[in-house]
Amino acid sequence: MERTINWSAYVLAFVVSILVFAVGVLLGIQLNQQAGQQLSEELDRLRFQTAETEVLALITKENLNSSPGALCSLYDRQIARLNEETSRLGQTLTVLEASRGASDADVRRLKADYFLLEIRDFLFVKQVNRECGDRFATILYFYDNSGCASCERQGETLSQVKAGDPSSILVYSFDAALNSSAVQLLRDAYGIALIPSVVVNGRLYSGPQEADQIRRALS
Amino acid sequence: MLELSWKSAIEYFASFLTLYFSVFFLIIFLQNRGRLHENPRPPKSLPSLTLVIPAYNEGTTLAKSIESALACDYPRKELEIIVVDDGSRDATLAIAKSYASRGVRAVTKKNGGKASALNLALKEAKGEFFATLDADSYMEKDGLRKMMGYFAEKDVGAVTSVMKVWRQETFWQKLQGVEYLVAVFTRRLQSFMDAINVTPGPLSIFKTRVLRDLGGFDEGNLLEDQEMALRLQEHHYRIKSSTNAIVYTDVPPGFFSLLRQRLRWYRGGMRNFISHYYMVSPRYGDFGVFFMPFAIVSIFVLFAVISFIVYSFATGFPLAAYFKYGWQAVVYSVTPLQLISVAILAFVSLYTYLGLRFIEREFISVPVLLVYLIFYTPVIILFWAVSFLQELLFVKLKW
Numbered sequence: 001m002e003r004t005i006n007w008s009a010y011v012l013a014f015v016v017s018i019l020v021f022a023v024g025v026l027l028g029i030q031l032n033q034q035a036g037q038q039l040s041e042e043l044d045r046l047r048f049q050t051a052e053t054e055v056l057a058l059i060t061k062e063n064l065n066s067s068p069g070a071l072c073s074l075y076d077r078q079i080a081r082l083n084e085e086t087s088r089l090g091q092t093l094t095v096l097e098a099s100r101g102a103s104d105a106d107v108r109r110l111k112a113d114y115f116l117l118e119i120r121d122f123l124f125v126k127q128v129n130r131e132c133g134d135r136f137a138t139i140l141y142f143y144d145n146s147g148c149a150s151c152e153r154q155g156e157t158l159s160q161v162k163a164g165d166p167s168s169i170l171v172y173s174f175d176a177a178l179n180s181s182a183v184q185l186l187r188d189a190y191g192i193a194l195i196p197s198v199v200v201n202g203r204l205y206s207g208p209q210e211a212d213q214i215r216r217a218l219s
Numbered sequence: 220m221l222e223l224s225w226k227s228a229i230e231y232f233a234s235f236l237t238l239y240f241s242v243f244f245l246i247i248f249l250q251n252r253g254r255l256h257e258n259p260r261p262p263k264s265l266p267s268l269t270l271v272i273p274a275y276n277e278g279t280t281l282a283k284s285i286e287s288a289l290a291c292d293y294p295r296k297e298l299e300i301i302v303v304d305d306g307s308r309d310a311t312l313a314i315a316k317s318y319a320s321r322g323v324r325a326v327t328k329k330n331g332g333k334a335s336a337l338n339l340a341l342k343e344a345k346g347e348f349f350a351t352l353d354a355d356s357y358m359e360k361d362g363l364r365k366m367m368g369y370f371a372e373k374d375v376g377a378v379t380s381v382m383k384v385w386r387q388e389t390f391w392q393k394l395q396g397v398e399y400l401v402a403v404f405t406r407r408l409q410s411f412m413d414a415i416n417v418t419p420g421p422l423s424i425f426k427t428r429v430l431r432d433l434g435g436f437d438e439g440n441l442l443e444d445q446e447m448a449l450r451l452q453e454h455h456y457r458i459k460s461s462t463n464a465i466v467y468t469d470v471p472p473g474f475f476s477l478l479r480q481r482l483r484w485y486r487g488g489m490r491n492f493i494s495h496y497y498m499v500s501p502r503y504g505d506f507g508v509f510f511m512p513f514a515i516v517s518i519f520v521l522f523a524v525i526s527f528i529v530y531s532f533a534t535g536f537p538l539a540a541y542f543k544y545g546w547q548a549v550v551y552s553v554t555p556l557q558l559i560s561v562a563i564l565a566f567v568s569l570y571t572y573l574g575l576r577f578i579e580r581e582f583i584s585v586p587v588l589l590v591y592l593i594f595y596t597p598v599i600i601l602f603w604a605v606s607f608l609q610e611l612l613f614v615k616l617k618w
Contacts (some may be wrong), residue, residue, distance in 0.1 A: 001374035003504030013243035028555025
């Protein structure tokens with residue numbers, strides 16, 4: 001039998017495959033870049049809103065005709081809204097990290113930026129609590145995505161607790177493995193040695209905490 | 220930009236191979252779509268043919284196989300039917316002997332495997348052609364006659380049939396029904412390139428002289444029907460694929476019986492391809508430059524990796540992200556590899572659909588197609604991976 005080789009089929013298949021492959025790769029890179037850019041823009045927007053809230057507060061304080069109640073109402077509205085948007089952004093960052101990996105450069109940069117925003121929000125809320133009475137409960141949550149078996153469970157527990165009173169319970173999550181000097185300072189300030197750990201209304205609770213334990217700490 | 224680790228480089232490479240394979244077969248389909256259903260007319264005067272039914276403990280199905288052979292429209296005076304009992308412990312031999320008055324010859328031997336049973340019949344066969352029919356398979360009346368037309372072509376050593384699943388009662392049998400049809404389609408496309416790599420036991424016809432020249436079936440082989448096809452290819456005999464000679468075969472009804480069957484098939488297949496490594500050569504045309512290398516490469520479970528990647532889009536992270544975080548999260552979590560996987564899934568779906576339309580010529584329901592593609596195909600690839608591991612670890616094969 002005379003053997004033949006269907007070279008045209010191999011070449012055509014190669015060309016089509018390369019084209020499809022290239023489109024897939026380029027589209028994927030484009031979507032990835034777009035995703036990173038969108039998150040950066042979202043962070044910028046939240047940073048602006050935080051600054052706006054701070055300025056509104058300053059203006060309100062300066063306005064001698066406004067009552068303390070007006071200032072605290074402003075804080076109630078702005079902080080609840082900001083915290084909701086910050087949480088949403090945090091979830092999106094979680095998705096991005098799970099998809100691209102914790103060592104992805106974009107992920108690390110966005111997380112560092114996000115944590116600075118969270119710390120700024122947290123400090124602002126502390127000031128609000130001083131001025132308006134303890135209107136907001138704060139939970140600082142330190143976790144590590146690499147090799148911390150109980151961290152995911154702890155994150156879910158905190159979501160459950162927050163769901164009980166989402167406008168008053170504010171959770172700020174920090175990845176202890178990220179090389180962020182601001183996060184490190186915060187850890188040092190509260191004496192965080194064990195991961196996961198939570199700081200509820202300024203009080204440290206080391207190791208994983210059950211939902212009931214956290215609710216008792218909040219009450 | 221795209222960051223590549225060793226792991227993702229391997230995933231991209233394996234994805235490309237899978238994509239290439241799917242596209243290639245679609246191109247072969249397009250190149251030959253005008254002659255997909257062409258079958259040569261059988262000769263007016265049909266030559267002598269020995270039909271062999273090897274059987275081992277097939278008491279429940281043998282009678283039906285023999286009846287189907289007796290009912291066929293091949294001229295009775297040219298047809299010799301031999302049932303070889305391979306040392307069965309049930310009523311197989313008694314059943315075979317009960318057909319003596321209808322011209323069926325029953326021979327018995329000590330248990331030695333299907334290949335040894337076929338070789339015994341080959342020694343005694345009087346027919347110019349030698350057909351194998353499994354004892355759990357039932358051919359249509361005109362199957363043998365229709366296949367004979369191919370032997371008019373030069374250098375044809377064997378002809379295969381259209382295998383369909385007989386009983387499709389259980390969930391697993393229905394999926395195997397789809398699988399067998401796609402396999403027939405693939406074999407038909409391979410025949411256009413003289414690249415068929417198996418002459419299935421349920422119903423195949425060989426030239427008796429060719430089988431004897433090649434020394435008969437390999438008695439130590441797990442998959443003697445595939446090994447014979449490789450030997451036919453090695454000696455440059457054509458293997459043709461009939462599209463209108465139909466044989467129905469029983470298939471495993473459940474998961475574990477299917478697994479046992481596939482472990483034997485895939486381990487046997489791996490051993491055959493590795494032992495014929497020298498056929499990776501342009502000397503064997505398309506079979507040597509594409510099908511053999513591809514068969515050997517696929518042994519190394521690259522396609523187990525691919526199935527994980529391909530089906531992760533449909534069943535894994537982006538869907539979970541959608542339900543938890545909404546549509547935007549899907550956009551954030553899609554990677555280039557997942558997009559390529561979607562393309563692979565699309566090509567494979569198209570190929571499967573074409574295959575089913577080719578054989579059944581009926582509308583195939585989307586749910587059946589989806590279950591086959593998304594659930595059954597990864598299960599089969601998982602079986603392949605288990606087979607590879609068992610071969611690697613020299614695990615004893617249990618029949």
